[in-house]
Amino acid sequence: MSDKPLTQPEPIEIGAYTAGWHDAGAKYSFRAEPGLDENVVRQMSEMKNEPKWMLDFRLRSLKHFQERPMPWWGGKIDVDFDSIYYYLKPEGQSSRSWDDVPDEMKQTFERLGIPEAERQSLAGVGAQYDSESVYHNLKAEWEEAGVKFLDMDTGLREHEDIVREHFGTVIPPEDNKFSALNSAVWSGGSFVYVPKGVNVDIPLQAYFRINADKAGQFERTLIIADEGAFVHYIEGCTAPTWTSDSLHSAVVEIIARPGSRIRYSTVQNWSNSVYNLVTKRAVAMEGATVEWLDGNIGSQLTMKYPSVMLVGEGARGEVMSIAYAQDGQHQDTGAKMVHVAPGTTSRIIAKSISKGLGRSTYRGLVRIHSGARGAKSSVDCDALLLDRNSRTDTYPYIEVDEDSASVGHEARVSKVSEQQMFYLMQRGIAESEALALIVNGFIEPITKQLPLEYAVELNRLIELEMEGSVG
């Protein structure tokens, strides 16, 4: 008998947000004035003791952010940029031991189950609290293998040459308004380097927590897998529920060198007061594979379209995306695949669930350049509507300039039927649980691909989600 059901995550309880508490005792050693200008950027860079080229990079980015208009498409971005705190430095230094993390923060991460997950199933863990990393540790065996897993600020200090060579090359500041913003005020995030042929067979995880009201979090991540290497990086996010808005605007750059494979998994569970405007992009070289697994459960508005630039022959890109939009949420998510080299393949599987007045949008682009001979791409989007007023939209853009390429696209919208609900309830399953079961079934094609380690983490988040919402 297959043991598949044993490793399946328990049903997602579609209840109230349960990571919405905040730590009132948090201490900050520095808090920039709200609002953004050149002074804030200079102050940050100076406090971080950065090289001049980084300051210049920040200033160039700031200028572009200020000049660039808001995107005309996507969701309604109603952020008061002047009231956001762009740099909130918690007390203490980034540490390699939980014992050195200040108690309040440690309790926060304990409550979120991070140290436990680290002990059980992870190769390394990073934890960021508002603007700065407070914990970063890699198990010794991986360190001995030459793997680097540092917070980005430390990465810049200790490996300036590597950072300088790659930083902003996959996603330049000028890419979009929010990549410019991140480039101007980035702080924290992860720097990952996996040497040639090293197979990091259990995941690395970074956990991002926004704690303060009106906080901006702008982590910056750079992941490089050298030839033939493998790494799975997992990112988790939560925040308290505040009445005023917070802003999370990350940039994640991934470089997959020939023959390497990188998997990047996110479970984003920001509270409803967070705008989540993120740019994630990978470059896949010859024979390399990049997989994005992107789960969006939280936030007020998410705009995020993980991308893979397939620049080397035979490179492969995959995005599996799950979006869940409840009342007051808009998940504007999708994927981009750009085929430049011959024999490249890509696959996008996007599943969205809209509940109540929630709105989900699939927005995707497949572009096949002339010369990408024999490129293949398939796009599959499924939307599930739970209520009469739920909303979903699909914007699949496909641009093909190569005759020998093949692109397939399928889109479906379905509703939970009363007959399905009655059937499950006739077996003793209560209404909310029946709905959760149907929703879990809908996303099962994606969740069944998760390794056990990931299921452990997902379970943890789901348990948090259920806490206090089970009547």
Add this chain to the structure above:
Amino acid sequence: MAIHTCNLQLESMLKITNLSAKVDGQQILKGVNLEVAAGEIHAIMGPNGSGKSTLAKVLAGDETYEVTGGSVSFQGQDLLQQEPHERSRNGLFMAFQYPVEISGVTIANFLRTALNARRESPMSAMEFYGLLQDKLKELKLDDSWSTRYLNDGFSGGEKKKNEILQMMLLEPQLCVLDETDSGLDVDALKIVSEGVNRMRSPERSIVIVTHYQRLLEYINPDYCHVMLDGRLVRSAPGIELARNIDDQGYELIREQANA
């Protein structure tokens, strides 16, 4: 019209009194009376549109049907006041005529959820899989059955076997089989009827709604009833009534009922 007088020594499992119900503004049930004692098997036959499936769904609590009168007592409690999932947890099981497909939900996951929904503390995974394997074996189903998605892409016969599997696993006190025999070939019919027979016990009652007497030959009901135009118009002990209908059709009974 008291159709069936049960042995007073047996505890009443189900007592339906003057039940009427409608759907889409149309009156389907027009005063059904039926009493089923613990341990008994009752068959309800009737032509298409007579209301026999409606009766099954009303008992299970399908909200498409509106109860317009009468009462139903199940193990001494008012059944009509209970939510569908409460009825199930209290021991009422309906095998669906048209089982619903739910993609992505494995049979094992579904059954474990359903089983644990009626238990105070959840059954361990090991214990559950042992139990499930036993039941699969009894129904001559392969182990891989449990990893299939619920009714997704199942043939008619597979869906019906799946209903019996659920019934055997959940061990209800009252089983209502809504035309479980329709669309089954002889082999499947045997497997299904063997499953039903194995469920037979002094503490359990079974109500079989059916079109044909075929299934009943394998099961030997204690009573047969005939439903016409929303009422139970005839009943008799044993299988004789079903055989008569198979020979003569419903016309004779209709004439007698109208006389």
